[in-house]
Amino acid sequence: MFRFENPDYLYLLILVPVLVLVRLYGLRKRKAQLKKFGDPKLLKALMPDVSRMRRELKFWLMMAAVVLLVVMLARPQMGTKISQEQRRGIEVLIALDISNSMKAEDVVPSRLDKSKMLIENLVDNFTNDKVGLVVFAGDAFVQLPITSDYVSAKMFLQNIEPSLIAMQGTNLGEAIAMCSRSFTKQDKVGRAIIVITDGEDHEGGAVEAARKAKKDGMRVFVLGIGSPKGSPVPDGSGGYMKDRSGQEVMSALNEDMCKQIAEAGGGAYIHVENNNMAQKQLDNEIAKLQKGDIMSVTYSEYDEQFQAVGILLLIVLIIEMLILESKNPLLKKVKLFK
Numbered sequence: 001m002f003r004f005e006n007p008d009y010l011y012l013l014i015l016v017p018v019l020v021l022v023r024l025y026g027l028r029k030r031k032a033q034l035k036k037f038g039d040p041k042l043l044k045a046l047m048p049d050v051s052r053m054r055r056e057l058k059f060w061l062m063m064a065a066v067v068l069l070v071v072m073l074a075r076p077q078m079g080t081k082i083s084q085e086q087r088r089g090i091e092v093l094i095a096l097d098i099s100n101s102m103k104a105e106d107v108v109p110s111r112l113d114k115s116k117m118l119i120e121n122l123v124d125n126f127t128n129d130k131v132g133l134v135v136f137a138g139d140a141f142v143q144l145p146i147t148s149d150y151v152s153a154k155m156f157l158q159n160i161e162p163s164l165i166a167m168q169g170t171n172l173g174e175a176i177a178m179c180s181r182s183f184t185k186q187d188k189v190g191r192a193i194i195v196i197t198d199g200e201d202h203e204g205g206a207v208e209a210a211r212k213a214k215k216d217g218m219r220v221f222v223l224g225i226g227s228p229k230g231s232p233v234p235d236g237s238g239g240y241m242k243d244r245s246g247q248e249v250m251s252a253l254n255e256d257m258c259k260q261i262a263e264a265g266g267g268a269y270i271h272v273e274n275n276n277m278a279q280k281q282l283d284n285e286i287a288k289l290q291k292g293d294i295m296s297v298t299y300s301e302y303d304e305q306f307q308a309v310g311i312l313l314l315i316v317l318i319i320e321m322l323i324l325e326s327k328n329p330l331l332k333k334v335k336l337f338k
Helices: 007-037 040-046 052-073 111-124 150-158 172-181 206-215 255-264 277-287 306-322
Strands: 002-004 076-089 091-097 130-136 140-147 191-197 218-225 266-272 292-304
Touching: 002 007, 007 052, 052 306, 091 111, 091 140, 091 172, 111 130, 111 150, 111 191, 111 218, 111 266, 111 277, 130 150, 130 172, 140 150, 140 172, 172 191, 172 206, 172 218, 172 255, 191 266, 206 218, 206 255, 218 255, 218 277, 255 266, 266 277
Parallel strands: 091 130, 091 191, 191 218, 218 266
Antiparallel strands: 002 076, 076 292, 130 140
């Protein structure tokens, strides 16, 4: 596994495009100044030993050296030892509704973005637990298999949009069933399915799926997000979605459906509003689950790789120093150095 020990240093890479822009400005200004002295072709004939390509090559070698220096400061490391650790925790599968109705903005900044924030905060509170992510609309699929790698879990969240699933709609039953099949086979471990949705179930079977999950030893929690009064759904072009008759599509939270699913799944229903109460309630419910022994794979030792980058940096600097700006008579026939 590869990582940077000090990734904040990578922000220094912004220096490269800045230096390139400064160089382009300098070249343009130099060209304008040379024109004041005379015809460019005549000036080139008067300076036969000046090599444009050599200056370019030296500049780009220096840019490569800057990049390598920044990478070295960030301390690249490679995981070399894989170990299995036994921890006390639970397993959580999160089913996130990404149907178009989740773009509604009755919850700030939107139902979907608020859901992502909830998931990220939930993951931040995990220590020895495992988490997985299922996304669903008219269909459902596993976005992230159950893992103890919280960094990856939050990374996968960033790219979740309704466009991930072509089949729109809301199939809550399939989402719960998918989560039920995605847990590990370990015994005596608390398992929770957290469904985050506005409750618009277009396919049916959600209550039955929750009931089966409870029978198999899982608890189903439902986070209902949105307003029961309804809200228009943005179309992504500055307007709102319309139905076939030209009327704006209004999406309302179906709390009755959410409560039925939570009750059938032996969990709890939590209404998500524009505050942090839902997060606190969810954390309290999750804390009640039985913790069991969980095996997790981790990289326990990392070898520093900055030495290799440092050697490359040294080689680049030596090459840059050896290349002169004037032409070498011995290399006049080599086009690269003209």
